[in-house]
Ligand SMILES: NC(=O)C1=CN([C@@H]2O[C@H](COP(=O)(O)OP(=O)(O)OC[C@H]3O[C@@H](n4cnc5c(N)ncnc54)[C@H](O)[C@@H]3O)[C@@H](O)[C@H]2O)C=CC1
């Protein structure tokens with residue numbers, strides 16, 4: 001394509017805003033080549049228009065017509081109704097559909113869309129907003145290598161991209177799609193603890209942000225394992241050892257692993273609940 005690739009985002013929620021915010025950041029703060037459509041919430045679209053210069057569409061037709069890429073950023077249970085609305089509008093020869101919906105399988109999406117539609121499944125996370133998403137991609141039956149390369153370029157502009165077999169998407173969702181929430185959850189516990197121990201909320205927040213940011217940098221920059229890194233902080237009979245001993249005594253690691261397994265299982269269950277219905281396939 002010689003023109004700037006045009007993108008329609010269907011759904012204007014948290015993930016859409018993280019994507020738009022990230023893409024806008026790479027383009028001087030604005031993303032006028034992105035068109036956004038949302039269900040029944042004009043105010044939300046107006047906010048996104050004011051913040052990022054996106055075009056707010058009024059209809060599926062306006063949103064989708066002539067766009068190179070259509071991103072489905074709606075909840076999994078809304079994907080089929082949106083796909084149904086797209087059937088008469090999509091040009092499978094020209095347009096690529098990228099779904100960020102958790103769980104929904106490529107085969108299912110392909111069965112809901114016109115025959116031979118190029119589909120790519122993506123699992124970004126909300127750190128896209130600060131150009132730090134860890135996105136995984138899986139390629140559908142009809143998407144070309146060129147379209148995959150395009151998707152890689154798009155998501156690389158807002159963080160890292162890993163292409164995986166679709167079977168790994170549930171795991172990637174539990175680890176990276178949901179992942180930022182686990183860190184915020186730990187941050188919340190640290191914040192509550194800090195305030196209970198007498199720090200002001202502002203002091204606590206500043207210390208916690210820097211501590212988590214610093215630890216993330218160490219993880220990225222060091223070849224040491226997470227265990228080696230926390231062992232370095234534990235002086236014998238010191239403060240860290242007291243804290244980690246308490247976490248170990250409460251099986252916190254196992255609890256965390258079980259929690260992530262719940263997320264992975266949920267992604268698989270969402271996928272299974274929308275498994276392809278052959279009768280529904282569009283010709
Ligand atoms: N929030 C996150 O961190 C991540 C979310 N995802 C996936 O992204 C998708 C969206 O998630 P969120 O943004 O969190 O949800 P959200 O609820 O914040 O946003 C969904 C948006 O879709 C709109 N919508 C609903 N039906 C519609 C329709 N028929 N046409 C147009 N717009 C419609 C809603 O009004 C809402 O603004 C989900 O499928 C989720 O699995 C993937 C990775 C991370």
Ligand SMILES: O=C(O)[C@@H]1CCC=N1
Nearest residue numbers: 101102173177178179
């Ligand atoms: O919680 C969810 O279902 C979505 C998918 C990954 C992150 N948020």
